[in-house]
Amino acid sequence: MPFDIILLTLFAALLHAGWNALLRGGADRLWSMTIMCLAVAIVSVAIALFLAPLAKAGWRYAVVSAVLHVGYNLFLVRSYQAGDLGQTYPIARGSSPILITLAASVFAGERVGMGALLGIVLVSVGIVSLAFKERRLAVPSLPYALGTGCFIAAYSVTDGIGVRLSGAPITYTVWMCALWGILMPSVYIGLRGARSLLTWRPGFIMAFIGGLLSLLAYGIIIYAMSGAPMGAVSALRETSVLFAALIGYFFLGETLTVRKMLACAVIAIGTILIG
Template structure:
């Protein structure tokens, strides 16, 4: 993978870590919070998407509509699956299983279904990144947790949805040659519209959520689309089988920052995992 593309994906990983850390400061209703930053992100991205159309870089055709609709549906399925897993099992089981299994499933499907070809060194790098992520997150079953086997199932299901939207987005961007800004803006708009009825049923919570969580909403609304637009841009020039594990280095960035910001433990283990991830990044870069 070209060094410039690696830099783009790592920038996306840093942006992803920033918005995930900001979301930890959320205090009000989760549905209203997600809906609010979806709407804000759509408002920010729509001008970029429209500008691509005005400039003639993207036509408002069936491919853009279908691509954005499928992407929005897959992202919503991902969100619902993840939330269902969190409701039924421990976050410490679901999250690492999901984020660790997703790049492996993506890489496997990209090779088998999309016909991507990877060098042995690139495969080694991807595996090192996944291994480093598992070192950072630690053993999800170490404390027994509640329903660890159920958490494993929900984590794997969540990882499958992540792989699904990653593969679809890669296909839409590369095979249909859709402009990332227009494509993602359309998906965000549809996600916002779909969540609006749920938010309106909580209309009495909207004012308090916007007032209390204004800063996290703005940060997530800016950095979440920035992170994924960078990923979509990287998919135009690099195999999704390598982009997927590389973008998951955001977990390492977020975990190291969490040690400092939230005084979480296991700093040495997380640092060791970060070193393994860096080795994987170096292998992919070569």
């Protein structure tokens, strides 16, 4: 992978860990996630006004991806309701690189070298191992965390194919995110009503900032997938668990054990192999 793509993806990983920490630290995570999506919608629509229309080939994938993102949002929020950031985040993010590599091979005909494949496996194994406690995978929200990983794989491959067909990473990202940002508030209103969404709460500004971070982070990832293998990009993005582990330790009162640090070392080795 080109060195600039590696650096951009690692930067996106840092941003991704940041907005997940903001979501995990919120009192009402469904509301926080929806406010994030509102921020995504507002900024995306504003940018779209200055861009050429999305190519016809990309629209179908943008719509499908937006729907998959809403499913991802709902599963992620549910997983955070019962588990720590340091447990649910690794399960969701660690399961996705291998799934994406397999799906990209089937649906996009991608092939990765043995070195990169070994790196992807090491990253996934290292990430998932962060969720273990005393050799046990005791995660209360395990089904939702795994479901989140499946949604990540589904929308990542969808976007990887869609952005290549559209030939315009920025345009595709903006329109897909605009659709996603509009759909999620619609789902929230259906569940709780418009008044609940529009009522001012103390965490509004932080949630809005989190939305901007998520837009920038995923925009970088879509750009990277337009010219690099999806599985490799995904594995590099999931190094965000390293940042999440540190954020959880310093700001959310979660533990950082020797075992977790060893897992982080495995992830770092896998990252080097991918690079």
